[in-house]
Amino acid sequence: MAAGVELGFAAAPAPGEAWRLRSAHFPSKVGGRPAWLGEAGLPGPAALRCGRCAQPCALLLQLYAPLPGRADAFHRSLFVFACRGAACYGPPGPRGPLHVFRNQLPRSNDTYPEEPPPREPSPDSAAAATAPPRRLRSGAALCRVCGCLGPRVCGRCRCAAYCGPEHQALDWRRGHRRACGQPGATDDSDAVPDHNEFLFPELEILIEPEEPESPADGSVDPDDKEAAVDTSENSDKQEELKATGSASEALESLDEETLEALAKHESEDDKIFQKFKERIAAEPEQIIRYCRGGEGPIWVSSENIPEEKDIPNCSCGAKRIFEFQIMPQLLNHLKVDSLGESIDWGTLVVYTCANNCNEGNQYTEEFIWKQDFSAGSMQLPPCY
Template sequence: MASYDSDSSGGEDDYTETNVLLGYASQEPTDDTISQLGGHPSWLDNASAPPAALARCKACNDMMSLLLQLNGDMPEHFPGHERRLYLFGCRRGTCRRKQGSVRGFRAVRLSKTQKQERTQETRPSEPQETQTQAREEAPAPSNIGASLFGVKPPTDVSNASSNPFATSSVSASALSNPFSTRPTASGSTLSNPFSNPQSPAAAAPPQPSPTASSLPETFAQKVRISLPSPSPPPSPPTTTEPWPPQSSFPTAYPSYHLDADYETLSPRAPTVPQNVRLDMDTDMDVDANSNSSSNTRDDKDTFESSLDTTFQKFADRIADNPTQVLRYEFRGRPLLYSTTDAVGSLLSRPSHIPANALPVPPCANCAAPRVFELQLTPHAISELEAHETGLEGMEWGTVLLGVCGSDCAPKGQKAGEVGYLEEWVGVQWEEVGGRR
């Protein structure tokens, strides 16, 4: 990737192009008929909409409005995958700056060929019991165990090891209930010491054993010694709330098509950092108190400048292409709005993670590291709220989306089906006082 800082000499045609793809809102149709800013979402399969829970605000539980829908197909990274990315935001004023008021999820559909390849890749990592059962159930002629697990077929099927948990060839009398009545070697009958009143193990004096018919019926019904304990009733099946009709959602933001181009940075003249002081020779005598006051003011300016460096870099990069609403770079680096908030401090601190991965919780479905894919910029607010009459609106500086680096599908999803998985969203809120 090209350096963020241009070393150009400042010539008329000098500029720096990066690997970041910028998105621009357009009211005119573009070549991309899927990606959009605002509007209503569309799905990979209209018959397989996501569960409604993915679009509910975690702060108020109301339905949210679509911020972004993006065509995420990447044949060079994930051949055979169809992908779409979605960002939703809550429009309630009371939910601003609250965790879960902006959420994102990924839609994925795997082709039949790709699904089979992934199944074979993950099969060796299955539990040993599952593998043993698969070998026992597989028909001998096909030799699936040898092809998938590297197990050599036995030379004599009749002598193959049997299931250690199945009934062995020991006589049935050896495995019978030791507490039941059975004949001994001498021909006498060995009685159950726990049921025979003549047994020496019985602590109570001999008493005639009552027969089952002599017991009160209610007692027999309640005890039911000879019957196994009843199994608990099956739990009711879990239900997933289906995607509701559009009338259940708040008013949608205006819809824009997305046009895209790679980011270009204009050359900048070298500037003297604000925390650098120039010592100049002078014949004037400087008062000691005045000099001390000046040094204190310079130290304060230097401290404030160091705190604002990240935002200044953010503002400078955005200013080169001020109408951008989206920054996209799969497995790239996000442009941070700040390093002093929770998201900025998390992403800017050193971490022992794979290269290009985000130091955020891994994929909840497959545990693969998450990677950066895109972020919204402040101009997206201007476009989405172009027709808003109120003064209060969205207050974020940028919205970051981190996705599963393996683009996994939900467990149990069949080839050709569409699945949805929630992804990590980091919101860097606009600082109080306004920087937008």
């Protein structure tokens, strides 16, 4: 990918075009089952369980992000998995309900031809688009629900494969109960249900470079401009304070120092959130910002920004660097809204090995950090 920031947008694949989201076409996509890249060293069921509730995680998205100039990363994909349990998204910070894995392959490999994939569906890929893959080419079985490794088989038919007891139970309820053990039935004749209650909706991710910001108006010194904005913000704040007469009584119990610290913190938070909004204003639909090792993430709040010590080194010993961030706009595509709690974040930031290490083309776990909106940036009334 290029040096500047690249933006990702979610789009439903055109009718009959779902084949583009399968492994042979090296997709970037949201939801559905993983379109695995390499077939060696896939993360097992234990590695894909939520760090909070221990339930299996679903594919949130995958990005095709090869590294030009690295022969061993001619193909390279990143896979983000997320827990479906809203309660697991409470605390901000590292990992928790989220996992990210990196995988790469050289141009010459056992799984894919060296030529770029055809722009038309092959008979194989057209069929694969309608039925989820039951197994890898290597023969390893995939879970009928989540599409991850399925080492567990149904004890009755010895055919249907699952990552664990939860998905076996889910598939049983959703129809395997009726198909299981039918005389003459094969694994392939037992159609897999959608499992949309577990999988996130499947959408293509389209990548476009971010347009450089329009140069500042030549007549105004950018510093002056910022100072002017600051002053007006402050006077707004003072107006607000004056206006809230009833609140002032509640504030009396707080000493001046505390109040000043609160106000300062709030205005820092406002500034960061303001910057966030300005930066995404030109392309408000963006769900991904990608810039490996380049311009860092844009934060939604001054709280819970990781320091260097918060980002652990890769297992190879190298530092991890920023690669991409997932924006809150993705939530609009996930159909997770409910009246009560739902899956939520301000931004999710992915850090990957600076050396892009590679041990036998295995999947390597990388690091993800969740930052939430602060109460202030949500325009909720401040709670004193």
